[in-house]
Amino acid sequence: MYALVDGNNFYVSCERSFRPSLLNRPVVVLSNNDGCAIARSNEAKALGIRMGHPWFQIRDEWPDAGVIALSANFTLYGDLSNRMHAIAAGLGPHQEIYSIDESFNDVAHMHCDLVRRGHAVRERILQWIGIPCGVGIGATKTLAKLANHVAKSADRKPGSYPKDLARVCNLSALPSSDLDAVLAATDVSEVWGFGPRISAQLRDAGIANVLQATRMDPATVRRRWSVVVERTVRELQGQSCIPLSPVAASKKEIACTRSFGAPVTEFNGLVQAVTEFATRASEKLRAQESRAGQVYVFIHTSPFRKQDKQYSQGTVVPLLRPSANTAEIIASALRGLRAIFRPGYRFAKAGVMLLDLQDSHVEQGELGLEPTHEDRSTPALMATLDAINNRYGKGSLRFASAGTQRQIRSWEMKQERRTPHYTTDWAALPVARA
DNA sequence: TCTGGGGTCCTAGGACCC
């Protein structure tokens, strides 16, 4: 039995937690570069603003709706997320933090009224963090997800589901006739694992609602679709196929990619950006105690600018030996960049991905390639670099090819509407006035 | 003028092996 705790419109709720004036208003949080909406308040959703809707279109389409747009403040969201998960963890003995705003909590052996307990935890998160949540409880993770959807819809859209399922919904506690009614009222596309493609195919096959989906034969589903879809169907039927993973597995690839604040035409601008991305990616790599065997670098123009000549290219640069040394990773990324760069284009985006990751504690011995002095000193050097940057702030110590303060870094992302780092920066602490 | 970022898993097909 699982309980899924999921923050409502999470990024918007984080912003509202510190700015109550945003309550009851259409609010969107924008992606990097203030590009498009990645979180919307209920009021914004009601206007018809879609996920991924470009901000300049929103502005044009709803000039008088008073839509408030904020730049993404991931530092704030990450911190509030940690606090929310810590409270949700009180639901049961094991927790899987599934995303920034969701956690699965194992409640299988809790001898209590799960719905009451769910409401208690929900209230606590609301009071202590200021984030409204939905709690969904079910026999499998897929059912807990579905229950969460019901809990939120019943709260937000009166009439969609019975009112007593709002905010906290335990599907496994429903009498079977009530459960069937709920499942029949839910579109297949709401199921975790049924994306747009599969949902359309299911609809073509006459499976429009979740009740019908739960009645499919798993073996047939596997033949017609795949083992993935089969697992989802089994989970809907109450057979647990997706276990809880309380310990986060280390990443198999690590990426840092960004759209630029303004188009970049000069090679040197790309060098700065790629250096920065390789640096960030290397920091993440060391944080999970891995090394990379390969570095992938890519650049491309904007596919939205039809009037521009288009160019998109990427390349994989293998490392001589797996490394977590920022200098080596930057050097490889820049070698790749030199190979793919072509002058005469307006580049809109670049990225660095670290591939072929392995545990840094595993050493593959090699004949004739014993570690040099530099190799042995790398961990200490990198640990010092990380310690200084953690102590004095990101980028306090950096590689010169990232560009100096005085150089123009036109590729840097635009964030014109960002709120302060209220909870992680002493200087940004909100002040209470009497 | 203006359009995000970061991941995972599965499958089919090709190359290659004996």
Next chain:
DNA sequence: TCTGGGGTCCTAGGACCC
């Protein structure tokens, strides 16, 4: 007429998630 059987590894592409 008629051309084996069994296996691994890698990659690209598709689909999904938040």
